[in-house]
Amino acid sequence: MTEVEPGVSGGRPRIMWFRRDLRLGDLPALVRAAEGAGGVVGLFVADPMLLSQSARSRRLAAAVEALDRSMAGALLVRAGDPASVVGEVAAEVGATEVHISADCAPYGRRRDADVAAALDRGGRRLVATGSSYAISPGRVTKADGTPYRVFTPFYRAWRDHGWPPPPGSPVGPDRPIGSPPDVPEVGWIRLPGLGSAGLLRHVAHLDCPEPTTGPEGVGEAAALRRWADFCSGDLADYATLRDRADLAGTSRLSAHLRFGEIHPRTLLRDLSRFGDAPGAEAFRREIAFREFYADVLWHHPRSATSSLDRRFDDHMVYRNGPTADADFEAWCEGRTGFPFVDAGMRQLLYEGWMHNRVRMVVASFLVKDLHLPWWRGARWFMSRLRDGDLASNAAGWQWTAGCGTDAAPFHRIFNPVSQGKRFDPDGDYVRRYVPELRGLPGSAAHEPWLHPLLAPDYPPRIVDHAAERLAALDRHRQMRTAAEDS
Template identity: 40%
Template sequence: MPNSKPAILWFRRDLRLHDNPSLIAAADRGGPLIPCFLFDPDRPEWAELGGAAAWWLHHSLSALSESLRMQGLELLLRSGPTADLLRDICQASGAARIFCNQVPEPQSIAADRSLQRSLAEDGIDLVIAGPPLLFDPPKPLNRSGEPYQVFTPYWRACLGEQEPPAPRPQPPMPPAAAGPAEAGSAEAGSGDGDPLASEDLADWRLTPTAPDWAGGLCAAWTPGEAGAGARLDGFLDAAAASYHRARDLPDRVGTSRLSPHLHWGEISPQTVWHAVRRTVAAGGMPEKAAEKYLAELGWREFSHYLLHHFPSLPRQNLNGRFDAFPWSAPDGDAATRNALQAWCRGRTGYPIVDAGMRELWTTGWMHNRVRMVVASFLVKDLRIHWRTGAGWFLDTLVDADLANNSASWQWVAGCGADAAPFFRIFNPVLQGRKFDPEGGYVREWVPEIAALPDRFLHAPWEAPAEVLRSAGIDLGETYPRPVVDHAEARRHALSAFETIKDAAE
C-alpha cells in the first residue's frame, strides 16, 4: 500500500534528477513528495559561498526548478535556520521523513549528525545518502592502517576495488504533496508565513547587480543538469580522443570543464566514469587518454579523502614544519599589498599569470595548468600564504570546492599531501613558452600585448624598444613591468625554505 504521508526531498549540492540517491530512495518509499532547497548561511556548506559560486547556485536552482515543474513538482525555496525550516515544513505538511544527500565535508557531516538527533526528538527521520563520490572516503588505508598521503598508491588501491556502480536513471516521479490548505496545517508554521509557500529566488540576491560583473560567466557556462550533460557529450565527441595530448594546453578546449557541474552535483561522478568507459569501448577515446582523465577524477576523490582524514586541511598546513615558514603578510608593507592586488587583477607583468587571473575573473574558471602557475607565483615568487590564494579562489571560482581547493593550494605550496617539493618553483616565462607556445591563450586574455612576436610574448621586458613600439606597448603604462624579478624571488623563496629545514633538523 503506498504511503499516504508526504516526504521531503532536501536538495543541497546535488542539483539533478538522474542518479540522485536521495531522490531514488524517496521515490522507492512511495507517497507524495515535497522537494525543497533551504538557504541557511550558517550551515557549513554555505558559510564560504563566494560571489561566482552564488551566481552558479542561482542559475542551477532555476534549472532544477524548471526540471521539477516538468515532472509536476514545485521546488520549495526557503531561507533561514535549517532545523527550524525542516520542522515547520514537516508540521505544515504532515511529513515525518526527510531524504537528502551528504555534503562530503567534515563540518557539514557533523552538522548533519546533530540535525538528525535534534529532528529525531520530534519524531522526524532524516535519511542521508552518500557520499557523492566514486569511493568511500574513509577507505582505503595503507598497510599500517593509516590514510594515504601520496596519490599514486591511493589511486592504485581505489582501482583495485570494485568498479564504481553504474549511474541509475531518474525514477518515476512521486506525486506532489497536497498544498497547505488541503493539509490543514499552514497555521503550524514559524509565524513568518506559510511554510509551504516558496520564496522568490531573486530575493536571495545571489546574482550581482551593482555592478553586474557576471557577463563573462553567462557567456561561458550553462548551469544545471542539462548543461552538465551537454558539456560531457561535447567533451566526449570533440576532445576526449586527444585529451592526453591537449590537457595541458590552455589555448585549447582540451579538458572537459565539468568541475563546476560535479561540484554542484548536476552530474554524478559515476555518470562521467561510465560515459568515459563506454567511449573507450566504442573506440572514441584511447585507453591512455581515459586513464589520464579518470586519474583527474581520482585527484578529486583524493582531495575529499584528505579532507575526511584531515579536517583542518583548509586552515592548517598538513606538513607542520611550514607553520614556521616566513610568509610575507598580505596586509603588511605596501610592496606586498600592491603585489597581491596586481596578482588578483592580472597585472603582475608576467603574461601567463595575468592571462590566468583575468580568465578567472571573467569566466569563474581557470585551466588547471595555469592554476598551478598562478598559485606558485603567489606562494613562492611573492611568498604570500597559500590561504590568501585559496580564499581568492573560493570567491571567484564557479567550481569553488573546499576539498579540491585546499588540497591543491597545499600541494603547490609544498606543505600538503603528495606535494610538489618547495624547491619546485614554476618559472612563469618557461611555463608560458612550453604550454602556450603560439601565444593563443595569452593573446586572448592579455590583448594589450597581442601584437608582440611569439619570441617576446611571454617576457615583454626582453623585447627591444623598437619591437615594443611596433607592438604599441609602453611598459609600465599600457602593460606593467614585472612586480618581482623571478630569479631573485626564487632565491629568496629557497632561502626562506632553508630556515624551516634548519628548524626541522
C-alpha cells in the same frame, strides 16, 4: 512526474533535501525518497552560510533555478538556518524522513549533524544515501585501515574498490552518453516558498561581476550535453592536450560536478566504454584526484585552512605589510607583468574559471615569487571560482606550496615565462585575456620586456623571478632549520 496532495496517497510524504546534488538522474537519495507512497517534497534551503559574496553563490543560485525548472517549478526554496527550516518543513507536511546525499566537507558535516539532532528530537530521521563521489571519502584505506597520503597507491586501491552503476540506468553500450537522465517517477508535493527566482534575487545584490554561467552552461541537461560533446571530441586527445592553456581541450565539468549536476559515477560508467585508451585513463585519474582530495579533507578537516605539513604554519616566514598587500592586489588583478600569470588571473576575474595548468602557475607565483601564504590565494580563488570546492582548492594550493599530502617538492618552482611558452606556445591564451599584449606576435607575447614598443601599456614585472626563486629556497631552508631546532 506526478503531483500529489500531502498525505492523499496513503503513506507519509518524504523530503528530498537537495544540496550539492542539484539533479534528478543518477541520484540514489531521490530514488529512496520516491520509494514512499506519500509523495516527495523537493527542498532547497537558502542557508546564509552558503550565500557568501562569491561567484560560487551566483552559480549555485543559477543551478537551483535550473533544478526547479526541471521539476516544473515544484522545488520548495526556503531561507534560513537548515537546523530549523528542515524540521519546520517536515512538521508542515507530516514527514518522518528527510533524504539527503551525504555532504563530506567540514561545514556540511557539522550542519548535517545539527539537522539530524533537531529532527531526532521531533521523532524524525535524516537518511543519507550516497555522496558527491563515486566512493565516499573515508572508504578507501590501506590494509591497516589508515588513509592514503600518496595519490598513486590511493588511485590503485580506488579502482580496485570499484563503484556501483548509476541507479535506474541500464548499463551497456546501447544507452547513449548524454541521454536524458532516468528520473524516477516522483510524486512532487508543492508548498509555498521563496521559489528559485526568489533565491536569485537574494544573491543578486552580491558584489560579484562574473557571469553566473560559463561556456558549459548550467544545470543537469547542460552537464550531460557537455559530457556527451567531450566524449565524442576532446576526450581522445585529453592525455596529450589537457595541459594546453590555449586550447579548449578539457571537459569544463568542474562547476557541474561541484553542484552535483552530474555525478562522477555517470562519468566513470561512460569512460569504461573507452577501456584504458590514454584519454579515458587520464580523465579517470583526474576524477580520482577529486576523490583523493575529498578523502584528505575528510580525514584532515583542518587542511582547508592549515598546512598539512605543520612546519609551514609554524616556521615559514611570509611577507606582510603594505608592499606585500600591494603585490597581492597586483596578483589578484592580473597586473604582475608576467603574461601567463596575468592572463590566468584575468581569466578568473572575467570567467570565474581558470585552466588547471595556469592555476598551478599562478599559485606557485603567489607562494614562491611573492612569498605570500597559500591560504591568501586560496581564499581569493574561493571567492572568484564558480567551481570553488574546498577540498580540491585547498589541496591544489597545498600541492603547489609544497605543504600538502603528496605535495610537489618545494624546490620545484614554476618559471612563469617558460611555463607560458610551453603551454601557450603561440601566445594565443595570453593575448585573449591581456589586451595590452595584442601587438606582440606569437610567443613574443610571453616576453613583452624584450619588445617594449609593442606593448607600451603593459605593466613592468613586479619581481625578478630568478632572484625570488633563490629567496624562496632560502626561506624554505630557514624553515627546515627552525623546525629542527624547535
